[in-house]
Amino acid sequence: MPTPTLEWIGGPDGHLRLLDQTKLPTEIELIDCTKVDDVWWAIKKLAVRGAPAIGIAAAYGVVLAARDSHDTVQQACDHLATSRPTAVNLFWALDRMRRVADEARDSDLAERLLAEARAIHAEDAEQCAAIGRHGADLLEKTIPRGSGVLTHCNTGSLATGGDGTAFAVLLELHRRGFGVHVYADETRPLLQGSRLTMWELKERGIPATLICDSMSAQVMREGRVAAAIVGADRIAANGDSCNKIGTYGVALHCRAHGLPFYIAAPSTTFDISLESGDQIPIEERAPAEITTPGGVSFAPEGVSVYNPAFDVAPAELIAGIVTERGVIAPVTRENVAQMIANPS
Template sequence: MSVVRDDVTQSGPREGAGTTFRTVEWIGDAATGRLRMIDQTLLPTQFVEIDCDDVESVWQAIKRLSVRGAPAIGVAAAYGAVIGARSRGVSDPHTVRQALSQAAAHLSTSRPTAVNLFWALDRMQAAGDAALAGRQPLLESLLDEAHAIAEEDRAMCRAIGRHGAELMTDGDGVLTHCNAGGLATADYGTALAVMFSAHEQGKRLRVFADETRPLLQGARLTAWELVERGIDVTLICDNMAAQVMKEGKIQKVIVGADRIAANGDAANKIGTYGVAVLAKAHGIPFYVAAPSSTFDLSLTDGTGIPIEERDPREVTEGFGRRTAPEGVAVYNPAFDVTPAHLLAGIITERGVISPVDSHTVRTLMGTARASS
């Protein structure tokens, strides 16, 4: 893995970055190219891009959250599969296909909750089989498929933004949790795409961003993106959400998702479930925004969604400073599951699912991912 630093390292957002940065992109051709990603662990104080040219560096980037957000993880894994496929040479197509399988198996162990990871790797395996059966250039076909996954995600995010913007009213206060913007996808975001699109339509929104403990994705990433876009954003601690709702400052809540079951139960960053309960108590509609690639129709409900538990040091030594006594027990789940009955709707590229139940999910998402 190599590091590509931006020309200017500063404490605030880069001017114009809201329209120019690429969270994940491929540099070069299939045989010698590399994967370039923003290292999100360093934002907002540093803008650094990392180049990956082996599978292990892609795995590490996903594991340590240099790249994060379900759609972005899927895109990164797809490009990582291309890198892995060429790792044992490219002269023999069968060797390339075997290397692809090994790379996909390894990348699939990086993080368990975001279903886009497995969805993208399944697509890459299928593309490899099709190219081998059709005697097509295998490595080039794999890169084409990875590009297609990235481009489809960009299109889906834009469509999510358009559908979600119709739900926004000029002057709305909107609460969001974690980061579901361009940094979490190939381009425009999911939950933040709704805000970006509404803003582009001239609707004035006031966004409240939960800081999102313990890794502060809301403070470090969401606030950064919204400031860059010129959208009114106020950062709050996670435990302030109820008070802000009580004061009447929130009219809608919109979050992203990492995996959605067939009944609409949605896994998202830890703390989302609590926000949904608060929204219900205050009569505020709570929306999830996600592409069809985030649905896992093989799961009847959210009880089957695997929940990643992360390093206790994220809680006891966040950002390098110890804030808890040595030896204290820590429970650090990275996600929770919000039950479908708390959702006013799920905003997808195909439209808004409402009411949220098994029937409406399957009616709109009948061709979404059906196995894990």
């Protein structure tokens, strides 16, 4: 039985347990979060990461504040919202927790908040399964059996409450005997592809090959992959999709080689309040992630560093967005509104 990415231990007075993803793949270490600030730091330092998983962790983090008062809960939501700026699932989950707190009495506050956090967790698992089915149906129709598929960053159970987003699609293809072979790039500078995605691919028995980020165009040119599929941290109303830095380059390489580039994400990742990807806040992280990864120096001391954690793939480069409700294709403002903004 694989170690859960995150789980609540006990009842309303319990705590959140996280798998520390900064230690993978060499160590399995668990973090017990008993205070709101423990969850804030876990999100900030990427012990828990991936847009859906961040939202779930934050929801459980709010439960830790429920032992005091409604005011403490609202303060906890405000504090957790400052942990990372880009993944919209974080803010969506906190808004849900705020609404429950507003309606609850002091006597049942913790119990109701825990029930809501568990509901967010369970709903994400169901969304992952649906994304896997819809995405596998799509790829079975658009690429030959036995094809290679490129993925970027980590989108599996480590990043979600279920089997993942883009990873769930690859897993479902494998389960169906489609013969998919995954090419996972390292995903610099924090190597989520090599450390996390390859670990999950190996755990699931999915054939896979690790490549450097700079090799994606070459493997496309050689015909080793027939498509690329990645996740997203925030998607604007027009379909522009923000994901881990390097995603934009993969999308451009797919366009240059005539290959489909797909996004897989739940409806909670859409931010319809933003007209385009230009309005998505891009987190900039510490220079040390590039200059001294793992404490080892790879650059001269004192160099200038630019380290955006995300970039945006424009909608015109995306062949389709796979959601739990179905596939948005072509990716237009009207199609996004029809499926996400106005699902009925």
